[in-house]
Amino acid sequence: MDKLLINEEKVEDVIVLKLQGLVDSGTSQLMEGRLNDLVSDGNVKIVVDLDLVDYISSAGWGIFVGEIKGVRQNNGDIKLASMRPDVREVFDLLEFNTLLTPYDSRGDALAAFEAEKRSELA
Numbered sequence: 001m002d003k004l005l006i007n008e009e010k011v012e013d014v015i016v017l018k019l020q021g022l023v024d025s026g027t028s029q030l031m032e033g034r035l036n037d038l039v040s041d042g043n044v045k046i047v048v049d050l051d052l053v054d055y056i057s058s059a060g061w062g063i064f065v066g067e068i069k070g071v072r073q074n075n076g077d078i079k080l081a082s083m084r085p086d087v088r089e090v091f092d093l094l095e096f097n098t099l100l101t102p103y104d105s106r107g108d109a110l111a112a113f114e115a116e117k118r119s120e121l122a
Helices: 028-040 058-073 085-093 106-121
Strands: 004-011 014-023 045-056 077-081
Touching (some): 028 058, 045 106, 077 106
Parallel strands (some): 045 077
């Protein structure tokens, strides 16, 4: 079984999940469990850094899509960052860009949360 490593970091009020490996039917439950725990604990601003992810199966994409509604109902978002070209190609083909906004880098995704915070305060 291939492994999925998840490293977590908090940047102000945003949780950054750095994934490494494959997100498939064998590993997607680990990611789903971590996302569920975060949301249950009130962490609804999440950046998922996919720079070290080589593949995401339909099961993996389904978790992001399944989580986004509940996260947004709690005034949060899941922002995907640093997708490799092969991963991004599947993301675009499945038209998930209508549900989730991809960012070129982790910094861009964090900046988007910061911009949203500033607009809320204005």
